[in-house]
Amino acid sequence: MCPMVRRSVLVTGGTGGLGGAVTAAFREAGWRVVVPERRSTTAESAADDVVRLAADLTEPAGAARAVEAAAGDETVPLRAVVNLVGGYASGGLVHETPIDEFERMLTANLRPTYLVTRAALPHLVAAGGGAVVCVSARAALSPFPGAAGYATAKAAVLAFANAVAVEYRRSGVRANTVLPSVIDTPANRAAQPDADHSRWVAPAEIATVIRFLASDESAPTSGAAVPVYGRA
Structure with a gap:
């Protein structure tokens, strides 16, 4: 355990393929990391400077619970929120996409980002400032056929940030x-086994960029949309 932990970061989606790399990157830099998980138990656990707790981030109460866990220790104030939680679905063209499927993408990608950020902002302000980092997608700028709901939701995340x-x-x-x-x-390799995986971007590479955007080193930067495309 790092003896000089002075800041907390809330990482949503911290158990996913990208989330594990982001959690590790912040731990290595000495941050206290809080990772909400959507599971049935109400127990809260902490190990290796990572606090894990159950919280449904699509609901205001769950988002508030996660933020309170991250901001509850005044000795390590909440200074960053990383919004990774989201989802992907593809299907037909727009006229073939049921409204329920379209709205499901908004719920999965935009709603948790909004609720968690809204709950965290008063704490970040009270701490004297901090950072919010959101994950959109290349599809927000360059949509592809069959994923209008996903592209729209990720574009909304970008606009919200x-x-x-x-x-x-x-x-x-x-x-x-x-x-x-x-x-x-x-998961992506399993879904696209014939793709050229060498062109894809590694989670650890994205994690480094996210940690930088949350750190004091990026203090002059706000409102940026940073492409992390690898060689794709």
Whole structure:
């Protein structure tokens, strides 16, 4: 355990392929990491500077619970929120996509980002500033056929982060977004076994960029949309 932990970061989606790399990157830099998980148990556990707790981030109460766990220790104030949680689905063209499927992408990608960020902002302001990092996608700028709901939801995440950047800059809170292409995770390899995986971006590479955007080293940067495409 790092003896000089002074900051906390809340990482949503911290158990996924990208989330594990992001959690590790912050731990290596001495951050206290809080990772909410969507599971039935209500227990909270901490090990290796990582606090894990059950919270449904699609509901206001769950988002508030996660933020309170991250901000509850005044000796290591909450200074960063990393919004990784999301989802992907593809299907037909727009006229073939049921409204329920379209809205499911908004619920999976935008709603948790909004609820967690909304709950965390007062704590970041009270701590004297901090950072919000969101994960959009290349598809937000360059959509592809059959994923209108996903592309729309990721574009909304980007717009939301930009709104936070504008509204909270005078309070010292920055908001930036990373836009991955295809992330080289086991799940994506299984879904696309014939793709050229060498062109995909590694989770650890994205994690380094996210940690930088949350750190004091990126203090002048807010409202940025950072492409992390690898060679794709």
